[in-house]
Amino acid sequence: MVLLWTxxxxxxxxxxxxxxxxxxxxxxxxxQMAVKDAWEQLRRAGLLVEHSRRQxxxxxxxKIRGQVYxxxxxxxxxxxxxxxxxxxxxxxxxxxxxxxPLWEDADTIAILRLAVFSGAPIxxxxxxxxxxxxxxDWGTIFYAxxxxxxxxxxxxxxxxxxxxxxxxxxxxxxxxxADPEHLPFFHWTTEQVKTxxxxxxxxxxxxLAEVLLHRGEFxxxxxxxxxxxxxxxxxxxxxxxxxxxxxxxxxxxxxxxAFKILRKAMGIRTRLLPYSLTWISPANSAWAxxxxxxxxxxxxxxxxxxxSMCDWETRPWSPTRFRxxxxxxxxxxxxxxLFCVLGCARNCALPRHISHPIPIMPQx
Numbered sequence: 001m002v003l004l005w006t007x008x009x010x011x012x013x014x015x016x017x018x019x020x021x022x023x024x025x026x027x028x029x030x031x032q033m034a035v036k037d038a039w040e041q042l043r044r045a046g047l048l049v050e051h052s053r054r055q056x057x058x059x060x061x062x063k064i065r066g067q068v069y070x071x072x073x074x075x076x077x078x079x080x081x082x083x084x085x086x087x088x089x090x091x092x093x094x095x096x097x098x099x100x101p102l103w104e105d106a107d108t109i110a111i112l113r114l115a116v117f118s119g120a121p122i123x124x125x126x127x128x129x130x131x132x133x134x135x136x137d138w139g140t141i142f143y144a145x146x147x148x149x150x151x152x153x154x155x156x157x158x159x160x161x162x163x164x165x166x167x168x169x170x171x172x173x174x175x176x177x178a179d180p181e182h183l184p185f186f187h188w189t190t191e192q193v194k195t196x197x198x199x200x201x202x203x204x205x206x207x208l209a210e211v212l213l214h215r216g217e218f219x220x221x222x223x224x225x226x227x228x229x230x231x232x233x234x235x236x237x238x239x240x241x242x243x244x245x246x247x248x249x250x251x252x253x254x255x256x257x258a259f260k261i262l263r264k265a266m267g268i269r270t271r272l273l274p275y276s277l278t279w280i281s282p283a284n285s286a287w288a289x290x291x292x293x294x295x296x297x298x299x300x301x302x303x304x305x306x307x308s309m310c311d312w313e314t315r316p317w318s319p320t321r322f323r324x325x326x327x328x329x330x331x332x333x334x335x336x337x338l339f340c341v342l343g344c345a346r347n348c349a350l351p352r353h354i355s356h357p358i359p360i361m362p363q364x
Contacts, residue, residue, distance in 0.1 A: 066151035232261035
């Protein structure tokens, strides 16, 4: 069942067992009744998660799914697992085709996952990405195949270039959406930086530094950015520390110098920063133009939050354009970082100098 990885009905598990040719302890083929009994035992033990909208579909619980998958790769040759999965999905990569031949997302997810965690070379993975993107939503497929049920041991099996892409994407989602499901990637990446066993690419260091900036872990962030000291993007993040410490003038000077380099390198003048760093931009900040600051008291409830937690109205990071969603359990969680964006610090109800780290808090 774990080889199929994602949501599948019981009949799909039975068909996979038949094509694999697995036998029970008596040397006989598994029956549909035996599969049904095993399915019920997993469900009663709390190891099976049933789909909320597709009756009869289920997958293993994440608390065992990654570990069992790792054991499967250890006990069986990759060639054997690949052959079984290909026969189950009626997939033959040797046949020429103009695009990805599988219509079922579940088949695509299972095949991509096996390729990733069996150490397929980056050229093969990029070719699969190109084909899959022509028919399926790549983001959905990639997330389900590579990001769910994180297992740090399995990460060692992934080809390095793809491994760094996975970590960079996970940390980017952690910054943009404050999704706690990506925290294991954060802890794993932090450990990779500490051990120094491999060279961490610059984009991943920048993304890790942004997470540390939001968490208020400034000393760790500075250490992460040391190998890329002469970098405009890194300078923007370092200026974010000054902003959180209330050092407006030097922060603005550093930011404007970095923006000049970024504009020239990227060939654009606006939207130089991701959404999660919009509060840093001098163009959006009251501290950059005190004469235009809104002189009125603010409360942490008004301070805004990540776009995924808010009701969108017009433009980002404005207290008059955003209102915290009533469904959000953490309205205004970025207030300690954003008070400089939202109006005059003297009249703001939030502290002028930040004394507490900014935690990555769950979205729901």
